[in-house]
Amino acid sequence: MQRPSERAPTCLxxxxxxxxxxxxxxxxxxxxxxxxxxxxEQHYNRGITERxxxxxxVAASEFAAAYEGIPESSHLRAGVLFEMVDVQRAAxxxxxxxxxxxHPAAHLCAADKALSGFIDATELARGRKGKRSxxxxxxxxxxxxxxxxxxxxQQTAPELDCATVEYPRDDVVAVTQPTExxxxxxxxxxxxxxxxxxxxVIAGGVLTGVGLAMVGVMAAGLVRGKxxxxxxxxxxxxxxxxxxxxxxLQEIDHNGKVGNRMAIAGGVIAGLALGAGVGxxxxxxxxxxxxxxxxxPTMSPRALGLALRxxx
Numbered sequence: 001m002q003r004p005s006e007r008a009p010t011c012l013x014x015x016x017x018x019x020x021x022x023x024x025x026x027x028x029x030x031x032x033x034x035x036x037x038x039x040x041e042q043h044y045n046r047g048i049t050e051r052x053x054x055x056x057x058v059a060a061s062e063f064a065a066a067y068e069g070i071p072e073s074s075h076l077r078a079g080v081l082f083e084m085v086d087v088q089r090a091a092x093x094x095x096x097x098x099x100x101x102x103h104p105a106a107h108l109c110a111a112d113k114a115l116s117g118f119i120d121a122t123e124l125a126r127g128r129k130g131k132r133s134x135x136x137x138x139x140x141x142x143x144x145x146x147x148x149x150x151x152x153x154q155q156t157a158p159e160l161d162c163a164t165v166e167y168p169r170d171d172v173v174a175v176t177q178p179t180e181x182x183x184x185x186x187x188x189x190x191x192x193x194x195x196x197x198x199x200x201v202i203a204g205g206v207l208t209g210v211g212l213a214m215v216g217v218m219a220a221g222l223v224r225g226k227x228x229x230x231x232x233x234x235x236x237x238x239x240x241x242x243x244x245x246x247x248x249l250q251e252i253d254h255n256g257k258v259g260n261r262m263a264i265a266g267g268v269i270a271g272l273a274l275g276a277g278v279g280x281x282x283x284x285x286x287x288x289x290x291x292x293x294x295x296x297p298t299m300s301p302r303a304l305g306l307a308l309r310x311x312x
Contacts, residue, residue, distance in 0.1 A: 036076065040069030044080060047087070056091035057167070060084055060107065067114070072121060078135035081118055085111040085142055092149070096168035098157065105153040108146050109162035115143040197284040204280030211273030214266045221262025228256030 047062030063084035070077045088111035096104040122136045154160045232252045235242065242249065 034071040034074050036074065037069050040066045043069065044083075047083065051083075051087050051090075054094075056087045056094055057107070059087040060091055060110070063087060064110075064114070078118065078139070081114060082138065082142070085115060085146075089146070089149070099169075101164055101166045102168045103153070103157060103160055103165050104168055105150055105157075105160055105162075106165045106167045108150050108153070109165055112143055112146045112150070112162065115139045115146070119143065200280050200284030202284075204277045204282075204284055207273045207277030207280060209277075211270045211275075211277055214270035214273060216266070218263050218266030218270055221259045221264070221266055224259030225256050225263060226259075228252050228259055232256070 043062045044066035047059045047066060050056075050062055051059035063080060067077065067080045067084055070080060088107040091107040092104045094104070096102075098104070119136060119139050122133060122139075126132060126136070150160070150162065232249065235248060235252065
């Protein structure tokens with residue numbers, strides 16, 4: 001089966017313009033060309049766009065909508081019909097899945113039905129003595145060619161019947177999908193992924209590790225202080241008369257103070273290091289510095305604190 005020849009892109013507004021120019025040359029009493037609705041013109045123009053893109057099933061649907069929107073008395077109706085038949089034949093030639101009642105020949109059957117309706121209407125308007133119009137002659141010739149194509153398709157698919165045939169599912173999906181999504185359903189463009197700031201991530205990881213280590217130091221200090229307190233209570237209970245400056249008590253007291261200092265220092269440093277470390281990790285994983293303010297912990301043999309840096 002040969003694919004129908006490509007027709008040059010046509011704009012319905014150009015056809016209307018030619019009709020208007022022609023109408024201006026005839027007497028006022030003969031000007032009876034009805035107006036074309038904007039919706040029909042939009043469907044026709046979309047059909048041209050879809051046909052040029054090779055989406056023949058969608059183009060046929062658009063041309064059919066334009067054809068239905070043009071008054072029967074308009075001379076432009078036949079031109080749109082022939083455009084629709086051309087893309088229906090192109091959709092058939094493009095092929096499609098044959099499954100059950102689905103067959104690409106459904107496009108030919110639809111074109112045959114549209115041509116038959118046009119022929120019946122024009123023949124009824126012509127009457128018995130009227131002359132057959134060139135558009136009617138061409139429609140009859142096209143319908144004859146279409147029926148030959150359907151007969152050829154039935155040789156490989158004997159069960160093919162225009163009364164029950166269905167469009168291939170892929171063509172139905174293509175027609176039902178919107179070609180121009182509206183503004184409300186348009187998806188936002190995906191955000192570009194941010195790069196990880198490795199120096200901040202490394203610094204955050206180190207500080208978090210230091211904070212966790214200081215938590216261990218704090219726990220060890222608490223345990224040491226608690227143990228020293230228990231040892232002191234046990235020694236005093238065993239030897240009530242033991243003087244306070246006894247070396248054994250002094251050693252226990254020293255161990256208790258060291259444990260308390262470890263717990264205090266470990267707790268403070270752990271809080272600062274964990275807070276700063278987690279903050280640096282979050283900022284680094286998000287892609288870098290998001291502002292010009294930075295807070296970092298400071299440590300010295302005699303002091304602990306925070307350093308605030310503000311860049312102008």
